[in-house]
Structure formats: structure tokens, C-alpha cells
Amino acid sequence: MGVNNGGKHxxxxxxxxxxxxxxxxxxxxxxxxxxxxxxTGASSGIGQALALKxxxxxxxxxxxxxxxxRLEQMATDLxxxxxxxxxxxxxxxxxxxxxxxxxxxxxxxxxxxxVAAAGFGTSGAxxxxxxxxELEMLNVNCRALLGLSWYFGRRLAKRGGGGLVLMxxxxxxxxxxxxxxxxxxxxxxxxxAEGLAxxxxxxxxxxxxxxxxxxxxxxxxxxxxxxxxxxxxQAISEPIxxxxxxxxxxxxxxxxxxxxxxxxxxxxxxxxxxxxxxMDGMTKHRRNTxxxxxxxx
Ligand SMILES: NC(=O)c1ccc[n+]([C@@H]2O[C@H](COP(=O)([O-])OP(=O)(O)OC[C@H]3O[C@@H](n4cnc5c(N)ncnc54)[C@H](OP(=O)(O)O)[C@@H]3O)[C@@H](O)[C@H]2O)c1
Numbered sequence: 417m418g419v420n421n422g423g424k425h426x427x428x429x430x431x432x433x434x435x436x437x438x439x440x441x442x443x444x445x446x447x448x449x450x451x452x453x454x455x456t457g458a459s460s461g462i463g464q465a466l467a468l469k470x471x472x473x474x475x476x477x478x479x480x481x482x483x484x485x486r487l488e489q490m491a492t493d494l495x496x497x498x499x500x501x502x503x504x505x506x507x508x509x510x511x512x513x514x515x516x517x518x519x520x521x522x523x524x525x526x527x528x529x530x531v532a533a534a535g536f537g538t539s540g541a542x543x544x545x546x547x548x549x550e551l552e553m554l555n556v557n558c559r560a561l562l563g564l565s566w567y568f569g570r571r572l573a574k575r576g577g578g579g580l581v582l583m584x585x586x587x588x589x590x591x592x593x594x595x596x597x598x599x600x601x602x603x604x605x606x607x608x609a610e611g612l613a614x615x616x617x618x619x620x621x622x623x624x625x626x627x628x629x630x631x632x633x634x635x636x637x638x639x640x641x642x643x644x645x646x647x648x649x650q651a652i653s654e655p656i657x658x659x660x661x662x663x664x665x666x667x668x669x670x671x672x673x674x675x676x677x678x679x680x681x682x683x684x685x686x687x688x689x690x691x692x693x694x695m696d697g698m699t700k701h702r703r704n705t706x707x708x709x710x711x712x713x
Contacts, residue, residue, distance in 0.1 A: 438472070441657075441658045442472060442474070443473070445470065445473045446475055448528070448579070448661060449475065449529035450474065450528050450529075451475065451476055451526055451528065452476045452522075452525045452526055452528060453467075453470050453476070453477055453527070453529035454477075454480065454518070454530050454568065455477060455480065456530075456534035457481055457532075457533035457535060458487060459479070459481035459482070459483040459486040459487055459490070461631065461633025462533050462628065462653070463583075465649035465653035466581070466653045466656065467494075468650075470529070471497070471498045471502075474500065476525075477494065477501075477502045477503070478502075478521070479502060479504050480505045480506075480509075480518060480534065481506065481507070481534060482508050483506070484506035487504040487506060490502070505517075505521045505522075509555070509560035510555045512555075512559075515560060515564055515567055519567055527572075528572065528575070528578040528579065529581070530564060530568040530572075530580050532561045532564055532565065532581065532582050532583060533583045534556060534560070534583075535553075535556055535601075536557070536638050537595060537635060537639035537641070538550060538553055538639055539594055539595040539640050539702070540640060540699050540702045541594065542594075542596050542597065550597050553598065553601060554597075554601060557601035557605065561582060561605060561608075565580055565608065565612065568580060569612065569616060572616075572620075573619040573620070577621060578620070578622070579621065579622040579624070579661065580622070580623045581624045581626055582605050582609040582623070582625055583605065583626055584609060584625045584626060584627040585606075585627055585628060586628070586672050587602055587691065588601075588602030588605065588627065589603075589606070589676060589687070590688050590691055591688040591691070592688070592691040592692065592695055594692060594695035594696055594699045595639070595641070595695050595699070599691075602627075605625065606627065609624065609625030610664055610665065613625075613664035624656070624660045625665045625666070626659075626665075626666050626668060627665060627666065627668075628647070628667075628669070629647065629669065629672030629674075630643050631647050631648070631649055631652060632646045632647070632649070640699065642699075642701055644698075645671065646671070647668075647672075651668075651669055653668075655668040656668045679691075
């Protein structure tokens with residue numbers, strides 16, 4: 417892990433001028449959740465789009481992911497464009513020590529917001545899965561997110577308020593054949609966020625489960641899925657951040673609402689079957705060979 421101050425010299429003039437063009441929802445973000453936000457998964461896709469919106473709103477950022485080069489490039493751009501301070505922390509959230517290391521890297525910053533967007537998916541027949549990869553996904557999507565929610569939740573409560581945005585998914589609202597374990601990790605995030613939203617509200621900490629539908633990012637290729645219709649990360653970043661402090665779950669964009677609300681009246685077993693059909697189509701290209709199970713000792 418390394419820490420880099422991508423822009424030590426805050427350009428206050430620039431900052432003042434920019435603030436005139438800030439929308440009222442962005443001013444609200446800065447007031448309620450500034451001055452510093454930690455964004456995991458900031459090097460790509462949804463996390464990157466959320467980091468851009470936060471920068472536009474005037475929050476200083478701690479950008480977290482493994483790809484240090486991309487984070488440094490972002491730090492340089494965001495510092496120049498918005499006159500904010502940006503720190504870069506390259507960190508593998510699959511490692512057990514990751515939460516402690518992020519805690520060390522942010523100890524002296526007045527963090528008001530955690531956006532936990534880092535995550536990845538797997539797909540295909542469960543019995544064909546590489547168990548090591550599934551365990552890594554469990555570590556990144558659940559274990560690290562749990563540790564970060566606990567650590568920053570305590571910090572935010574102690575300072576009298578702030579926000580946690582936890583990245584769930586529409587697949588987390590029911591079992592999803594052919595992405596069974598990925599969907600289970602997102603059900604974990606969704607349930608954790610819903611519970612914490614109520615528990616932490618009296619402490620001034622707003623918790624939001626963000627449950628996007630299909631979104632074009634690096635996600636599909638890493639998960640081995642073929643995605644058809646999908647939204648751009650920039651289209652869902654604003655509805656996610658605008659929902660913080662106003663509700664406990666957001667389905668950002670029309671597509672995620674459509675896909676979720678159309679299934680809601682159905683019994684859970686039927687939703688599982690339908691989602692299985694959808695995921696079957698998205699992963700078919702990987703299942704043209706018959707299942708060949710390795711020997712189990
Ligand atoms: N795209 C979708 O359709 C969709 C829908 C619903 C929910 N989501 C959720 O949205 C979140 C963001 O995904 P995305 O769509 O933006 O995908 P993405 O473009 O692949 O971005 C994933 C981010 O997570 C980071 N990451 C992955 N493994 C990591 C690790 N071991 N340690 C630290 N950072 C790691 C990646 O950075 P590095 O590779 O640099 O480490 C990257 O910044 C995920 O939690 C995903 O489950 C996505």
C-alpha cells in the first residue's frame with residue numbers, strides 16, 4: 417500500500433469560483449458529509465463516477481483500489497479541475513489487513529463519508545467455480561465492507577455524524593442461479609445496510625444501500641457475463657448520492673427500478689427462476705462444454 421497526496425496546494429480561488437456552479441444537492445453533500453470522503457473501488461466504473469461527483473461537490477477524496485496508476489491520474493485531474501485535496505491509497509481489499517491499513521492512512525483526516533463501491537462478481541455454474549476466487553470475492557465484497565462499515569461507522573458516530581454508502585445490487589433481492597454466490601454477497605450487503613440505517617440514524621450516521629441494475633463498467637468482463645442493456649456509471653452516480661440521508665435503499669436509474677419492481681409482486685421462488693433465466697442468458701457463452709467435475713477428496 418502507498419499513500420500519496422495528489423494535490424497538497426488547495427486552490428481556494430478556484431474552489432470559490434467552482435462553488436458558484438454547484439447544485440444545491442451538491443452543496444448539501446459537502447455540508448453534511450464533507451470535508452473528506454473515502455471511496456473504495458475508485459479506479460473504475462461506479463466508484464469512479466461517484467468519486468467524480470463528490471469532487472464536483474467540493475469534497476476532498478481518499479481514492480482506494482489496487483490500480484495505483486489510475487488513481488494517481490484521477491488525483492491529478494481532480495485536483496486541477498476542482499481544487500480539492502486527493503490522497504491515493506493502493507490497497508487490495510481481499511487482504512485481511514486492509515481495513516487496518518486504510519484506518520492508518522486516514523487517521524488524521526476529518527472523514528465524513530465512506531463510499532464502499534469496491535467489489536466484483538463471478539458467474540456460471542456454481543460447481544464449476546474456482547473456490548479460491550469465490551473466497552476472494554467474499555473477502556472483498558463482504559469481509560472488507562463489514563470491517564470498513566464498523567470502523568468508519570464508529571468514527572462517524574464519534575464525530576457526531578456522516579454517511580456510509582454500501583454497494584449492493586438488484587441481484588441481492590433474491591437468489592440468482594448462475595451468479596449464486598455473487599448474489600449472496602450482495603444480499604449480505606443489502607441486509608447489513610438496511611439494519612445499520614435504522615441502528616445508526618440516532619447517532620447522526622446516514623446509511624444507504626445502493627442497488628444498481630446492469631451498469632456498463634469493468635464488472636461484466638471480470639464476472640464473465642455478457643451484458644445487454646445497461647446504464648452508464650455517470651447516470652447512476654447522482655441519484656445514489658442524492659438519496660443519501662433521505663432513504664435507506666436506492667435503485668438508481670429507470671432500468672434498476674423496472675427490473676426490481678416488475679418482480680416484486682411475485683413469490684420469491686418465481687423471482688429466483690426468472691433471475692436464473694436472465695443470468696443463464698448472460699453466461700451461456702461459458703457453458704458450451706458439459707460439466708466436468710474434478711475429483712473431490
Ligand atoms: N456493473 C454492474 O452491473 C453492477 C450492478 C450492481 C452492483 N454493482 C457493484 O458495483 C460495485 C462497483 O462495480 P463496477 O460495476 O464499478 O465494476 P468495476 O468497473 O470492475 O469496478 C470495480 C472496482 O472495485 C475495485 N476492486 C476490485 N477488487 C478489488 C480489491 N481486491 N481490492 C481493492 N479494490 C478492488 C476495482 O479496482 P482495482 O481493480 O484497481 O483494484 C474497481 O475500482 C461492485 O461492488 C459491484 O458488485 C455493479
